[in-house]
Amino acid sequence: MKKLSIIYSVLVVAACNTAAPKSETTASELLTNxxxxxxxxxxxxxxxxxxxxxxxxSSTLTVNGVVDVPPQNIVSVSFPLGGYLKSTRLLPGMRVRKGEVIGTIEDQALVQLQQDYLVTKSKLDYLKQDLERQRILNENKVNADKVLQQVTTDVESQQVLLKGFSEKLRLVGLPPEQLTAENLSRSVALRSPINGYVSKVNVNIGKYVNPTDVLFELINPDDMHAALTVFEKDMAKLRIGQRVSMQFVDEPEIEYPGEILIFTRNVDENRSGTVHCHFEKMPDHLMPGMFLNATVFLDKRxxxxxxxxxxxxxxxxxxxxxxxxxxxxxxxxxxxxxxxxxxxxxxxxxxxxxxxxxxxxxxxxxxxxxxxxxxxx
Known part of the structure; x- marks a missing residue:
């Protein structure tokens, strides 16, 4: 029993002796600064x-982004009455000018619309003449007031019908004032509403398109801008009008100056927001979706x-x-x-x-x- 007590005492002393240097090392580490x-x-x-x-x-902020197009510069071309695509020459990437014919639609409903307009116009002309006769007769007390009122109502109804047909014709690109019985047509030309280029062609010749179908998508490149992604922690450093230098991935040596136009007031699920910048001089080769790097020059402080x-x-x-x-x-x-x-x-x-x-x-x-x-x- 005495031997066991001696061994225990030795172990305790040894444990105490090994623990002491660890305390010294920690203290030494605290002094190494x-x-x-x-x-x-x-x-x-x-x-x-x-x-x-x-x-x-004046510090800088380095971010990246893509070339973007505002919604008002993207035009979806459709045909409001529906019909068959008779012809088109468009391919994605082709440039188009405002007013240029980009396709031809034909359908029997177009013939019916023109026919209804001309018939209504002729009937209105007849009713106007009849209204004048009835007014003269009524002034001379030859006919009853009821007859004059009926003819007046018929004229007004035909005027409403004619106005409706006229607006439908303008909607499909047919000027009603130029329409006669001799130039009725079963087809109508689709014209480009903007100067730009074709980004999508969704139809082929001979396909029937509904009024809701998008035939072509056109892009106006005049207002392309850079959409930069900025993290939440850096959003407070930005303001409208700050200078920006942008470089494209395929030509990093060329810098395109610009400035901040607008930025979002919220952050997405990635804790970042979008900053829109316009180019001082629009690069010739811009395409939506192109990647770019940008340096934002922050305000002096x-x-x-x-x-x-x-x-x-x-x-x-x-x-x-x-x-x-x-x-x-x-x-x-x-x-x-x-x-x-x-x-x-x-x-x-x-x-x-x-x-x-x-x-x-x-x-x-x-x-x-x-x-x-x-x-x-």
């Missing part, structure tokens, strides 16, 4: 200290800046070194943004860096010394 240099090391490494400078900076060589990257974070006392420096975590001209804007949630003496040149030399000191300990 500071490093002390002598004056010769400072001079040989070219380490320079100074204060961060407050400057007006006041920021605390240091040279790029003042910031070191270690692990997944960025740091600067502040002087806590002569020849002693402490590593401070910061967030940065490009500020142009070799500068970075810096920010720390832990310290007010504006009044601190910082390493502004060769900060990586300080980091190297810090790492060596930690390894030695």
């Amino acid at each position: 500071q490093v002390e240099l002598d004056s010769s090391q400072l001079r040989m490494a070219g380490i320079v200290t100074g204060k961060a400078q407050t400057k007006d900076i 006041k920021a605390l800046t240091v040279p790029e060589e003042a910031v070191v990257r270690f692990g997944n974070n960025q740091y600067i070194f502040r002087q806590v006392k002569p020849l002693t420096f402490e590593m401070v975590e910061v967030t940065t943004e490009p500020a142009g001209n070799g500068l970075l804007s810096i920010n720390s949630t832990a310290l007010n860096l504006e009044k601190e003496e910082l390493v502004i040149a060769n900060a990586y030399s300080v980091l190297g010394k810090l790492k060596n000191s930690a390894e030695e300990e």
